[in-house]
Amino acid sequence: xxxxxxxxxxxxxxxxxxxxxxxxxxxxxxxxxxxxxxxxxxxxxxxxxxxxxxxxxxxxxxxxxxxxxxxxxxxxxxxxxxxxxxxxxxxxxxxxxxxxxxxxxxxxxxxxxxxxxxxxxxxxxxxxxxxxxxxxxxxxxxxxxxxxxxxxxxxxxxxxxxxxxxxxxxxxxxxxxxxxxxxxxx
Amino acid sequence: xxxxxxxxxxxxxxxxxxxxxxxxxxxxxxxxxxxxxxxxxxxxxxxxxxxxxxxxxxxxxxxxxxxxxxxxxxxxxxxxxxxxxxxxxxxxxxxxxxxxxxxxxxxxxxxxxxxxxxxxxxxxxxxxxxxxxxxxxxxxxxxxxxxxxxxxxxxxxxxxxxxxxxxxxxxxxxxxxxxxxxxxxxxxxxxxxxxxxxxxxxxxxxxxxxxxxxxxxxxxxxxxxxxxxxxxxxxxxxxxxxxxxxxxxxxxxxxxxxxxxxxxxxxxxxxxxxxxxxxxxxxxxxxxxxxxxxxxxxxxxxxxxxxxxxxxxxxxxxxxxxxxxxxxxxxxxxxxxxxxxxxxxxxxxxxxxx
Numbered sequence: 130x131x132x133x134x135x136x137x138x139x140x141x142x143x144x145x146x147x148x149x150x151x152x153x154x155x156x157x158x159x160x161x162x163x164x165x166x167x168x169x170x171x172x173x174x175x176x177x178x179x180x181x182x183x184x185x186x187x188x189x190x191x192x193x194x195x196x197x198x199x200x201x202x203x204x205x206x207x208x209x210x211x212x213x214x215x216x217x218x219x220x221x222x223x224x225x226x227x228x229x230x231x232x233x234x235x236x237x238x239x240x241x242x243x244x245x246x247x248x249x250x251x252x253x254x255x256x257x258x259x260x261x262x263x264x265x266x267x268x269x270x271x272x273x274x275x276x277x278x279x280x281x282x283x284x285x286x287x288x289x290x291x292x293x294x295x296x297x298x299x300x301x302x303x304x305x306x307x308x309x310x311x312x313x314x315x
Numbered sequence: 316x317x318x319x320x321x322x323x324x325x326x327x328x329x330x331x332x333x334x335x336x337x338x339x340x341x342x343x344x345x346x347x348x349x350x351x352x353x354x355x356x357x358x359x360x361x362x363x364x365x366x367x368x369x370x371x372x373x374x375x376x377x378x379x380x381x382x383x384x385x386x387x388x389x390x391x392x393x394x395x396x397x398x399x400x401x402x403x404x405x406x407x408x409x410x411x412x413x414x415x416x417x418x419x420x421x422x423x424x425x426x427x428x429x430x431x432x433x434x435x436x437x438x439x440x441x442x443x444x445x446x447x448x449x450x451x452x453x454x455x456x457x458x459x460x461x462x463x464x465x466x467x468x469x470x471x472x473x474x475x476x477x478x479x480x481x482x483x484x485x486x487x488x489x490x491x492x493x494x495x496x497x498x499x500x501x502x503x504x505x506x507x508x509x510x511x512x513x514x515x516x517x518x519x520x521x522x523x524x525x526x527x528x529x530x531x532x533x534x535x536x537x538x539x540x541x542x543x544x545x546x547x548x549x550x551x552x553x554x555x556x557x558x559x560x561x562x563x564x565x566x567x568x569x570x571x572x573x574x575x576x577x578x579x580x581x582x583x584x585x586x587x588x589x590x591x592x593x594x595x596x597x598x599x600x601x602x603x604x605x606x607x608x609x610x611x612x613x614x615x616x617x618x619x620x621x622x623x624x625x626x627x628x629x630x631x632x633x634x635x636x637x638x639x640x641x642x643x644x645x646x647x648x649x650x651x652x653x654x655x656x657x658x659x660x661x662x663x664x665x666x667x668x669x
Binding site for chain 1: 327328329330331332334338339341342343345346349350353356357360361362368369370371372374450453454455456457458474624625628629630631633635636638639643647649650651653654655657658660661664665667668
């Protein structure tokens with residue numbers, strides 16, 4: 130089977146950058162709220178990761194709206210295509226929303242919002258304990274929803290690549306092989 | 316390999332792949348292995364499996380076992396009143412810290428007097444710890460929050476010791492009293508806590524809230540304009556006598572409220588400058604009495620209110636909410652307090668919402 134057409138290098142870079150940041154933010158978040166010893170240090174990192182994700186996601190939304198992704202391989206039928214399209218929208222929405230909710234939640238607790246050690250962000254919600262609680266609950270619900278959605282995403286790519294052998298993952302990977310290897314494979 | 320015969324064949328509803336059984340097994344195995352690792356990582360992160368960590372939830376459960384479950388209140392220091400006032404800085408603190416609150420001038424303050432323990436309806440006891448939480452400049456970006464106690468040192472120097480103390484105070488099932496031997500075992504297992512008890516016994520509490528000295532207890536680093544980091548412990552020394560305790564369950568809170576309604580109460584904010592040899596990680600140890608102190612200004616509290624929506628009830632006096640110019644020390648209690656306060660705040664804001 131031929132190599133499917135790739136995403137642009139910018140799209141691929143943004144994807145893997147998001148993957149690394151989100152992976153770190155999720156697991157640091159889960160650990161910190163379950164550890165008295167490391168909470169204070171981890172939450173500082175978690176907030177900075179959150180604002181980085183927000184910035185990267187804004188760039189990604191612009192990139193997605195201005196660049197149409199390459200066509201799917203024929204192994205993705207119309208039914209699966211609908212699920213893939215919806216899950217892509219869901220991931221974009223959750224990844225944009227989650228940092229904003231974290232930011233609003235700190236604001237609603239009346240606390241200063243500090244990232245990168247000393248950068249103070251403006252408060253984006255009024256001091257209100259009820260608003261805080263609703264946002265705090267949402268932050269956890271979205272965290273677990275992200276875990277499930279990302280697991281489904283990775284599972285689908287693994288199954289396509291290993292069972293259906295459609296080289297789906299290569300749409301998103303970088304080419305590190307030498308020219309000789311490529312001509313041999315081609 | 317399932318090579319489609321016609322590359323241009325439209326994918327249709329199910330796609331063109333017709334994988335062999337071995338390929339399906341290989342894909343399913345890879346997906347299964349990934350999901351197993353992913354789930355194991357998540358369960359480790361949330362402390363369900365793997366080496367056990369001391370969690371904020373364990374502290375909430377510990378307090379609830381010791382004091383009962385009281386919905387909508389703080390898990391510890393459940394009984395309290397909301398107060399407000401201001402801080403007049405004389406500018407002396409700038410020598411140690413760039414924090415805006417130490418520049419000469421006035422900063423609004425919202426605070427909360429409290430009694431240690433998890434029962435909001437407990438009868439006041441002179442021996443119970445008295446707390447004063449303060450948020451300077453709330454809710455601004457330069458705000459400084461602190462939760463102080465009327466004690467010379469903190470009773471324990473690690474989260475584990477604090478947790479073990481809590482476990483030792485849980486009443487014996489069917490009674491209202493803890494097992495006295497549990498406390499003896501606790502002090503035997505935690506010598507710093509035993510030494511702190513000796514110091515605490517040498518400093519009996521004053522008659523009331525108004526004449527109590529409140530101390531931050533944990534050390535922090537103050538950073539000045541030259542970037543010099545100085546270990547500091549802060550305290551509030553009272554400028555008035557307290558009314559004598561009243562009779563009844565609010566023996567300490569009633570006189571406090573009466574005094575605040577009659578006029579403002581004042582404390583002087585003292586910054587104790589630590590020497591490089593002074594421990595910053597151990598809140599059970601007194602610093603030598605000859606350490607230099609800086610009088611940073613005057614705290615005035617002039618209004619008092621029952622806890623309700625929008626006042627101190629809804630503020631988490633998290634000791635890690637610090638302005639630029641004040642930094643946390645290596646005291647392990649700071650992270651633990653921050654973590655447990657956050658868990659308690661989440662739970663009670665929910666109970667006050669639903």
